[in-house]
Amino acid sequence: MQSNAALEYDYTVAKLFTYTTILFGFVGMLIGTLIASQLAFPELNYLFGEYGTFSRLRPLHTNIVIFGFTISGVFATFYYFGQRVLKVSMAESKFVMFIGKLHFALYVLLAVGMVISLFLGMSSSKEYAQMEWPLDILTVVVWVLWGVAMFGLIGMRREKALYISLWYYIACFLGVAMLYLFNNMEIPTYFATEGLGSIMHSVSMYSGTNDALVQWWWGHNAVAFVFTVPIVGMIYYFLPKESGQAIYSYKLSLLSFWGLMFVYLWAGSHHLLWSTVPDWMQTMGSVFSIVLILPSWGSAINMLLTMKGEWNQLTDNPLIKFMVLASTFYMLSTLEGPIQAIKSVNAIAHFTDWIPGHVHDGVLGWVSFMIMAGLFHMAPRMFKREIYSKKLMEAQFWLQTTAVVLYFTSMWIAGITQGMMWRAVDEYGNLMYSFIDTVTVLHPYYAIRALAGVLFLTGFVMFAYNMIKTMISSRELTEEPQFKSPMA
């Protein structure tokens, strides 16, 4: 290890992942807005032949926003604050720096492979795990490289204690690794059919109910270990650092961490309520989902109490606004999810638009807001320039908040209407409505959702513009800000 003199944190890799976060955020949300519009106006399915249909684009939307936008954000923030909380620079080890750059290069290769293969319709047909086996193997390599970089930095650290945010990132690394490996056990159909199938198309090694259980063990924990765990890690670093206030209770953060780890893994079977999985397993999924409120709210309340006595910052600093709203949406979606997992509620909610409504108040209000806030906080420190425009940030905040509210309220109404109409029977027990009756009734809500998509995407373009201007033409800073990010 070199001497401390003139040593600086090296943000090369963090910057690279910041670029991909912005790029994939834009592409993923653009496709999301298009497919939301297709549901309202079906003729939009025929813009680009087979490549523009809802069925082709929907996996692209989910994969790009999860594994492109969110995971890029996780990597960017890790390579930023990982160094800072460990008090060690990437520049101190050529090996770790090489691994970081290789990690980025292979990640981009994987992303390109994913986008091309999904556009071509190559899919293993498992939700959030559509990539075919060669890309699954590349995913494992990329993930292991992240682990090498992370534990490499941890091994070099000066700070003995690992800050709570790193606990969450380690959990993200381990959780996704375990779940991904089990869920993607698959065999190319070529080998399963004595040469009749395709080498590039695979089927799961599990079948029937077992396959569904493994799939939703993964599916729900993709929400846990990609959309929750690292994002909680982000807010535990960025909110204290931006506000200058230490976490309200460090002990509560430790307790919530173990609570979340203990409970989350068991909740996945709530995706299979009223299905063929054993009844006790459905009940377990329900019960653990309800219990999940405790660690989730433990973290969220801890975040809000961090601002105790400092609420004036909410009006002064739009970045604090982003983060406080993110934790509020975290509270909302972690209450809504357990409600949907109650068996009787699920009987109405299952398969309806209330589910994507729930997902999106989480991913738009919580995940996207937190990632964008994190990158805004990092920008002046990485590029040594102040944030280009505070006004633009304020406008973006209100536009996107309106978008999230429009999205989830329209889907609440649509979902509950849909669920009630599907179940409605007349006095003789006949179904009162056909499927197309529900579609007709839901059309206005689908149009509102498409509008919400346009607003959120517009806000994201404002974010991207603000970030790019910050990188290239904003006023240069002579010294690094300690807490509040400077903005023009």
Add this chain to the structure above:
Amino acid sequence: MDYRALQGYGSFFMSLFLVVMLYGYIVYLYRSEKKGERDFEKYGNIALDDEITSTPVEDKSASERLEEEDK
């Protein structure tokens, strides 16, 4: 008893065990701080004071040296 029932009982008792562990952890956190053995709240400063030249909240090399001296 078939194996599915065993799975159910296994899940229940494992949950119970983990609940006991979790509550034990809460007791440990608060008791060790009350006795003055540990101060968990100081770790919150790791995020606030995170310059590369900042003094670590707990210096890894210093604590390693102390451990070696103890041996």
